Amino acid sequence: MVKKYVLALTLVGALSACQSTEEKAENYYQSAVKLIDGGDVDRGLVELRNVFRYDGQHHDARALYARTVRARGDLKEAYGQYLRLAEQYPDDPAAALALTEISLATGRGEEGLRYAGVLRRIHPDLAAAPAEVQAAVRAVDFAAAAQKKDSAGMAEAAAAAVTLLRGAPDLALARQVVIAENLSQQRWEAARDEIAAGLAAMPSDAAALGAEDRLMLRRLYEMRLGVLQQLGDKVGFETGLKEMIAYFPDETALQATLLRWYVSEGRLDDAEAWLRARIAAAGADPEPRITLVQFLAELRGGKAALAELDTVLAQDPLPADVVANAATFRGQRANLRYLQGDRAAAVTEMRDVIKAAEGDGTTAAQIDRLRIGLAKMEVGLGNQVGARQLVETVLSHDATNIDAMKLKGNWLIDDDKTGDALVVLRAALGQAPRDPELMTLMARAYEREGNRDLMAEMLARAVELSSSAPETSLRYANFLLSDKKLRSAEDVLIDALRLAPADVQLLAALGRTHVAMKDWARAEQDVSRLRELAPEQMREMADQLQAQIFAGQNRTEDLSQFLTERGAAQGEGSLAAEAAVIQANIVAGKLDAALSRSEALMAKLPDDPGAKYVRATVLSLARRDQEAAGLLEDVVAAQPRLLSAWQALVAVQTRRGDLDAAGAVLDRAEATLGEDPTVKMLRASWLEARGDLEGAIAIYQALYDQRSDNIVVANNLASLLTTARNDDESLSRAYTIARRLRGLAMPAFQDTYGWIAFRRGDMQEALAALEPAAAGLRNDPQVQFHLGQVYAALGRADEARGQYDRAAQLIPAGSNPAMETRLSEARAALEAAPAAGAPAAAGTKVGQ
Template identity: 40%
Template sequence: MILSLALLAACDSAEERAEKHFQDGLELYEAGDVARAIVEMRNVFRIDSTHREARLLMARIELERDNPPGAYGHYRALVEQFPDDFEAQRAAAEIAAELNDWDAATMHATAAAGLLDEGQIDPVVRSVELGAAYRTAREANDLPAARAIAEEAATLLEDNPELLMLRRIRVDDRFSAQDWEGALTEIDGVIADTPNDRSFYLMRLTALDQLGRDDEIEAQLRDMVDRFPEDDMRRVLVTWYMAQDRADDAEAYLREQIDPENPDAIDRMVLVTFLTQLRGAETARAEIDAILSSTPADSPDRALYRSVAASLDFDLGNRDAALTEMEDIIAGSEPSDQTRRIKITYAKMLNSTGNAVGARALVEEVLEEDTSNVEALKMRADWMISDDRPDEALVELRRALDQAPRDSEVLTLMALAQERLGSHELSGEMLALAVEASGAAPEETLRYATFLVQEDSLLPAESVLIDALRLQPDNILILSALGNVYVRLEDWGRTQGVIDALKRLDNEEAAQVLNELTGQLLAGQNRQSELQSFLEQLAGAQGSNGQAIAAAIRLRVAQGDLDGAMEYLNERLAETPDDPGLRLISAALLSREERYDEARTTLRDLLEEFPENQQLWMALYNVNLAAGAPEEAETVLQEALDEVPDGVVLKFTSAVEAERQGEIEDAIAVYEALYENNSGSLVVANNLASLISSYREDDESLQRAYAIARRLRGSDVPAFQDTYGWIAARLGNLDEALEYLESSAAGLPDDATAQYHLARTYVMAGRDSDALEVYRRTLEILDTNRRQLPFREEVVAEISRLEESESSVDN
């Protein structure tokens, strides 16, 4: 009884402590001290993670901080604890819809609707339901259904003008109908009511662009520069000028931003950066010279201008002089924010020359003086990620984010760190935030769109790319990515729309993307004869266009027309017999026809001309393998490595060859060297972690393998599943391990290593009967493939042991 009373008293005390932290936090929030209020809310959750009011307050704070993903996280926690909480379900549905997470939005909207009385309609919930239904209709290209949903949205909107989801449906409906004036009317109504929602300004730009109102686009972009100063809209405006072939106007605009009476160093540096990108480093260097000549010797900005001049000299190839100048600038400067910026620039220069030690030393100097220096924290975090220390990197990046919450580079690095940890969902959230923080800049947009495509989230990828195109309608990389999304969706009408947009650009880069998309469109619609004609016309129109010729030949080969492929190639070779690309294609066709000696001769002739070309060496290596001459292939590989010792493809192939021969430590050594140069390569990371975990037994090696392989968690690639699953098994996480290893073994039915890992894990889990079956399959594969793998004797011994055990049980 005494013990029970003591426990009850402890519970009461914990609840009281949590409530005290909540009340203190609420008081701080109401007083405007949000940072300290957040600390108090975290204290609440450490004591009581189910505190409803604290969750609601944190969700409100995150929305006010313009962090919808953070707010959604708190609402999601609330509905998990209190599934009958209508307000939380409704809020979660609305936010998830705004984040384009339609599965979650539908789930929460359905739950919220189920809590209403029969016949009752909540406008917010209904708006989410309509948004989901509209998306489904558009995805199915069901235009009548989409039109009907848009009409219902318009009716609901009359009494609920604040619901942005309904507005978005209406705008998209007008866009779909190409009613640009109607779309403008809808958008202007939203902007009048909610003047700070940037997404509708982007839609407005699209409508204005379609209507050809360039003057209004320019005026709106200038307005957005002032209205959204944190979104780098000045860069967007300059990019638009460039897209309009108005480089002089872009330069004039940037010069307008510089106050001649009191010039700001940052505005000057923006101009110099622009000149570097547009007119080259020499022109920018001349601008810096002019700035230096007008800057007094005692000006605090002079050191900054000198460092920029040195950086430009570095880019122009005068590296030694530039580094010496940077060292002199730093030696003569007192500690300050500006000096620390110069040190960071110097560190980046050193790092690019391979002097990582010097670069890291400078970064540490900066952080000793200023522990919250954002640029230094980013560089240190980047190194930590490369060194497989993503947990530590996230600590540094959170400190950086506290100082610069809208720094897209910080958010991108956080995404990379989360990816290394295998937290793919969090990685995607960070990439989405990076796009928003960058103002839908191309690099961040393409990175996030690539992530979405890899996750098979094609419609969200389309939405992200379209948002970016509203700002840069002529960006070829974004148009290419969007076109490929439509190809995967098999939306041929919109694919043709991207092709038409590329035609209007009328330049070589756009033409290349246009041709690729046209080929994909014809192939996707199974218009084989048109595709063949298109490729051959393209090759003829552009002379010896290797890509077009190769594509035309691949198509003939796929159709089983080897003779036609060779005849077509010979015709092209007759026109340009010395073309190296055509000769390489010829070698590939000769090999396919089993004319190996002729293929070898062709490749040897090419290697006489291009001895450092890895593609040619690999082609010769593969011809020997195809000819059933593995020893000759090994000789070719060694010859290639002697000629191109740093060839990444050749070194990777040598590691695969060493593993095939059972020379595991040699393979590991090669992968280690490749990993040191590029720890971001998924394939290298997988192969290295796989070999370490499979053939080394010490705990230190196992922990290293786990650090490398964490990023593979959640993968659906069988080889990656095998690596991660086996490491999980060795760490004792058998349920998780079997989930991955069973999937891997099914996906790699002829891979002895994958089967062996599954069999061993079955033994660990006490499933001897399953283990025996898989061990037998492993031995069959080993005997069939005759690979020299070190675990063959173990497999034989285990089969014998398990059979004896099974026999004794039967007896």
């Protein structure tokens, strides 16, 4: 028997060896087809991967693999497989159509345009092409026209889509085009009817939806909510949002949206009633009651939330969710005490809850939740070591705990270990792919690395997953504003306001966006809406926007009158009114008028600290520093907690060249204001001016250890490290700190990052940063010198000489011997070897 068995194996091996690679590939393919048809998708995909080992260009296997992973919802993998198929078979219509459709579903505008072009090439007579192809092409046409604000192109694509729908009402892409055209033309009723038709065509069972259908369904629901808002149909909006929640019960962001809407409508009782109804239907699930208590804490106050918990915990018998999660609710009670300010007692209570839970059979998951809550408390108390130990304890027995991974990822970012942080956060994302907080943390990691493209992608994803929640929308809009993408920022804010129309922070951000766009009419509407929503709370914000509107249009007289009226309306008498007019003169560049009015103000109110401060500010702008210093001394004596007065006084004394006097002022400021970070930064600048660079570095390093996300501290620390030190370790440390400055359009940041790139030998990166820095800081000799060094290193000798000459002209004779020496050495090096670099200097500190 043994011999026969061996012989059989030998024969099988021989037969296998006789098979060609094509035959092996085909056998694996046929096996995969049977497995997938039989429902064993995982094994089928394995067999398809085996096909590619022997035949990487097996058309049917690649197409089947792409269709299968697409059906499972893995659009990223499907896109990659279809992309390879299209590269191998450029005329494959199914691949081109799939790539176009996935591009539309995932927002890949340029790719969609490219593959729509392939479809046109494959189907030169588009009208004769399959309806699905026509719908995809028209959708891309519409998106491209909308991007260009080509109303005629949008209308043409929409008309073609209407024709398609007459013959095939289930063409979702065609319907989306028609809906988008109606929205762009503000035909709200027509848009509502088309959306209703689109929803009716979708499967009633969410489980039957593929990934793309799910995305499309969400968009239809979201568009319907926006339309209902425009129509003022509040009943329809509420009903529609509840329907959406029922369809997507696991998406907690939608529930938060409904609560925000109730709050914006002033319907707190209805919000609370909805939350209580969820508790009744939840059984042993603790989340609905936890959410209710959080709602009460935020909207009714901490005492009301504590009373709710105490009442529930005292019930006999206890509700089912409390029985199953008693320790969780006791921990929430401790957390409420912490938020109420009773921090030490709350931490003790939480520790007691954890200790009791460890001995009473409470589940490990609940205890871990309590440990995470305690860790957050410890962070608030400054006990980072204790907090991190708690998180590591959780991760030691549950490496997939999402909350622990979030905290660890955040700390790794704080420590500049962004690579490690991204590993942790990606692993968490695998467990919770629709968590907007994880996307926000990943955006923070990419920001720290200076990768603004990926940062933007994560922020946009967070907005999507949070259903345009105010906080995530504001974060993304501010990012877009910093990149001058004003129209995109406007779109993000408008989408968020559709779901939270009374959110004043969103509205204020929209106002700032319209001011930046110079869209004065809409900006005026934003101001009016702010005053309507919160006339008292938002008065200052609305006033600032109104002043910016007047200033942006050079309406100086209107600005002066407005500021005068607002100062009088604030009930602060003539000081506020006069200060407002003086401010308007300064904004308009009328320094002489500001000096005259501030002098008159002082004559009128000779002993008023506020009048003295206003006068000192104007004198400082006029470089009358000795007079300003005297008045500021009076101000800090009368109002010793006024930080801005101390800052102004230090600046005036420093500019006068009296560093001893500036140091004495700092001594008094430190004694008065204690550990204030701004005072510490003033001390660091003073130490730098005296040549104690290591002392300045020590202060900035301490500040950085406390708040590593402070970009000004990061810039100044990186700048000092490259000023005071020449060792590789310090240069590497400076680069790690300064990476986040890459791509930021602030000249001081550009100079610091560009100079570090130069020191690291990356000349093109240095050039890209230092040219705009030198243009933005035309009167800074150091920045001009830095750019000259880059030109010299690139062999652009004439431009280097020009920069050195410009830098030399900007240095008053004898005022900066060290800089003059560096210039002299650089010139000598340039003449000796035009392509060589030169000795190191510093980046540019903010406030320098």
